[in-house]
Amino acid sequence: MYGLYIHIPFCVQKCKYCDFNSFSGLENLFEDYFFCLDKEIESTKKNGDTFDTIYIGGGTPTAVDNFYLTKLIKSITNRTENCEITVECNPGTATFDDLMNLRRAGANRLSIGLQSADDEELKMLGRIHTAEDFDECFQNARRAGFDNISIDVMFGLLGQTVSKFEKTLYKAVSYKSEHISAYCLKVENGTPFAKMKLNLPDDDCCADMYELCVSFLKKCGYDRYEISNFARDGKISRHNTKYWTLDDYMGIGAGAYSLYKGKRFSKISNVKKYIEAVKQGGPALENEEILTEFDKMSQFVFLGLRLEEGISLDNFNKIFGKSINSVFGEQIKKYTNMNVMRIKDGRLFIKPEFLYVSNNILSDFV
Numbered sequence: 001m002y003g004l005y006i007h008i009p010f011c012v013q014k015c016k017y018c019d020f021n022s023f024s025g026l027e028n029l030f031e032d033y034f035f036c037l038d039k040e041i042e043s044t045k046k047n048g049d050t051f052d053t054i055y056i057g058g059g060t061p062t063a064v065d066n067f068y069l070t071k072l073i074k075s076i077t078n079r080t081e082n083c084e085i086t087v088e089c090n091p092g093t094a095t096f097d098d099l100m101n102l103r104r105a106g107a108n109r110l111s112i113g114l115q116s117a118d119d120e121e122l123k124m125l126g127r128i129h130t131a132e133d134f135d136e137c138f139q140n141a142r143r144a145g146f147d148n149i150s151i152d153v154m155f156g157l158l159g160q161t162v163s164k165f166e167k168t169l170y171k172a173v174s175y176k177s178e179h180i181s182a183y184c185l186k187v188e189n190g191t192p193f194a195k196m197k198l199n200l201p202d203d204d205c206c207a208d209m210y211e212l213c214v215s216f217l218k219k220c221g222y223d224r225y226e227i228s229n230f231a232r233d234g235k236i237s238r239h240n241t242k243y244w245t246l247d248d249y250m251g252i253g254a255g256a257y258s259l260y261k262g263k264r265f266s267k268i269s270n271v272k273k274y275i276e277a278v279k280q281g282g283p284a285l286e287n288e289e290i291l292t293e294f295d296k297m298s299q300f301v302f303l304g305l306r307l308e309e310g311i312s313l314d315n316f317n318k319i320f321g322k323s324i325n326s327v328f329g330e331q332i333k334k335y336t337n338m339n340v341m342r343i344k345d346g347r348l349f350i351k352p353e354f355l356y357v358s359n360n361i362l363s364d365f366v
Contacts, residue, residue: 001052003242007253008061016126019188021255022059034068036278040252053239062094070105077106084238091129091137099144109148117171150179155209173220178235310349
């Protein structure tokens, strides 16, 4: 059983901070693009692959005609088993009928982008929705039968204070969603924000916002299971957990990545060129890398340590046939001596209070 990621690169409007492979104004490519997705899905049948998680992301999947998404989901549900099927949804791009159709087609999880409960902050980010739009979308999703919904929020926004972010958190938990993801704004090269002089909170302020987020969500019943992800009642993202535990997953669509049978590869990111390649019967590959044994061990540790529970020392031994200390003993000793890492009950993990600043720690394992 594998995870399947399906990339929908279309948006109504590109957000100012977004560096994902997504584009607005390509409505004329919808039909050809979904034809190619169907061809790619058909090609996975050759190996008899079946899926226990499917994640349809973007871009904005709900920005395309609802017919395409529902047809896509229906085309693959007969090759799933106890499958978590997530669709990313932006407020203002899906009606109640759209959401009802997605649920009937087989989607059973939604990821909805709130980002902020402040309309001015949303406008600054380039989002097309308001807080009221989000409210309507969430209520419609519940009415449509979705009982597993994730809400995205952001912090570290222009001019944002800890108290303003706290209002967004209060709003987010008021919906009693099953999952919340919280991300710090990062200014990426090539985005509109990268060309602007921005009044962003400093690192200390962002750290305070994150600490508030962790403690507040904990009080409200949300357990942190990964640096940026919180769930209640055990409703973690099964699909995203595959990335952090280095399980195999396949990606289809323009720019989609895969980790499959020891290879990491990606599809052509240019949408028109991707369509041309698939129509010509090719695999539409842009990059391909065969992972070395050290690559696999490094990524197992690097990604697994993002999880609050860390990694199992026994699993490392079973997968790679050697102890983790024989490969990364020096790094582990360094950070356990610094009281930043711990080994307990057969697991290696970063102490919770250091997870937010873990990038420097994780880079030592690459």
